[in-house]
Amino acid sequence: MEKILDIIEAIAHEKNISKESAVEAFKEALINTAKKLTSQTSTFEAIIDNDTKTYSINKVITVVADDDEKLEEEPDSYIPLSEAKEFDNSIEIGDQLKEEFILEDHGRTASANLFKELEYHVQRRIEQDLFEKYREKVGTVMLGTVNRIDADDNTHVEIGELKGILTRRNRIKGETYKRGDTIRALLRYVSVDPQIGLFLELTRTSPKFLEALMANEVPEIADGIVEIVAAARIPGERAKIALKTEQMNVDPIGAAVGVKGVRINAVSEELNGENIDCIEYSPIPEIFITRALSPAITQSIKVDQNEKKAIINITGDQKAKAIGKSGINIRLASMLTGYTIELNEVEGVTERQTDSNGDTIETNKTTDTSALEDLFK
Incomplete structure (x- = not known):
């Protein structure tokens, strides 16, 4: 498997993950393959040579005291000091003995196991990258397309590379959707389910959704000139939002409402006609x-x-x-x-x-x- 880094770079490009993530996935695949071919209690290290673009695997054995309990628990990863001194009298407790493990010596079995392990760990890296990407977006408004409505009346939404789920309790009362509808909702959590995998939990009932919509509609809020101190909602019916500003020449209520109410009406329309009261905060x-x-x-x-x-x-x-x-x-x-x-x-x-x-x-x-x-x- 010469020039292995070229293969890893190709995988990273194809799967849209970083080269570093792909290399780490490959190292984990090598180590797990070596364990499957020997023993799960063995310890291995995988080394990638960036100059030659090749890899090597070493079996690592740690020197411990003769009466150490680890000798019974993980006999393939530890060696007693007395036995290690037979190889080198200068060896001390804590030193490591390394032996190269040749994966190619195990034929097709090794290749098949490595392929499965690499596929698994690359997928985990893809999910980890997606998790980190969307975790940074928690609390922001997401735009997606309704894919289906399930038997529990949950709305499934396509958002980028992931699936979003808007449960019935997170939907404004009276709202109905059909396949193909465009929907805006607040990203509440990034979750993992054993059956459906990584997904986004969405909400349209949280006060934070109202705050995010106000920030989108009111430049003064987005720029920090006007601050939302607190918000309270009874979804679909009425809401109150407290505003303040440190600038004397800015009217926080007027900025939020807009000329002839155009800004607040846009937010109200998005919230299924919810009436919104803007209140000037006082300490x-x-x-x-x-x-x-x-x-x-x-x-x-x-x-x-x-x-x-x-x-x-x-x-x-x-x-x-x-x-x-x-x-x-x-x-x-x-x-x-x-x-x-x-x-x-x-x-x-x-x-x-x-x-x-x-x-x-x-x-x-x-x-x-x-x-x-x-x-x-």
Whole structure:
């Protein structure tokens, strides 16, 4: 097998893997073939000569003490010191004796085993390279074509060299796909299954998918001018996203929404019509939680940062807005801020008025008339 490196380079080119990976795969194939032809407890090393482009295999035997347990466990890889000194009196414990192993002496059996081992290890290297390639893309949006829908309603998607799987629980409620459809989803994990091998686990329900879509649509987010602090979703229904910026001349909400809502609408359309509320983040919990409960108007708030709990006083006409349909608004506000929110209804009615500049003014009308009783005595 002269000029073996030429063969390895050809394999690397054909399989689209690096030359280094192909060489390592070949070394492992040589070692495993030698073990199959001798003993699994034997130790071998494979050496590639880059100048002559040939290889050699050495059987390695390590010198140990006469009473070492390894002599019984792996007798083909170890030799007692007393026996080794018969060959060379200067040998010490830990030294290694090497004997060249000629693979060609074992005929067709060696060739057949080497071919199988090389095929196996090259495939493992291909999968390892793919695993590393796509692991770096975890958390990014992937574009693929729907290949089929299986009996469990999982959507199988072709993405580059690998197969992606969008399970039912990772799909937005109400979405349906058919073969040939183009789909965008977030790469959640790169996984290995004993039956189907390496595959990509996709999701369209994660808040990270919303964040990735916003980054794709909003240049200020992609460039880091506007930062997404947190996001919360009830997939397909409603979402809240908290934004902030360190630049005084940039409006984070305006940048995210876009002119006439073109940016936020593009993201909403991709999410099957999901309504997205953009909120300006504040490091002050009271302000952040109050904004997160929008469009409801709160009267006062008491926050326990240790317990991560907020008690909010709110008038009856605003309570329904704070809770939202099926509790969506308060759930999203809690998910976004990380606080448990408790509403405490107080008397009064909150109205919105407009001043001369067109700005909204919030007023609270009380139904408590006890202060007027003295006028009628």
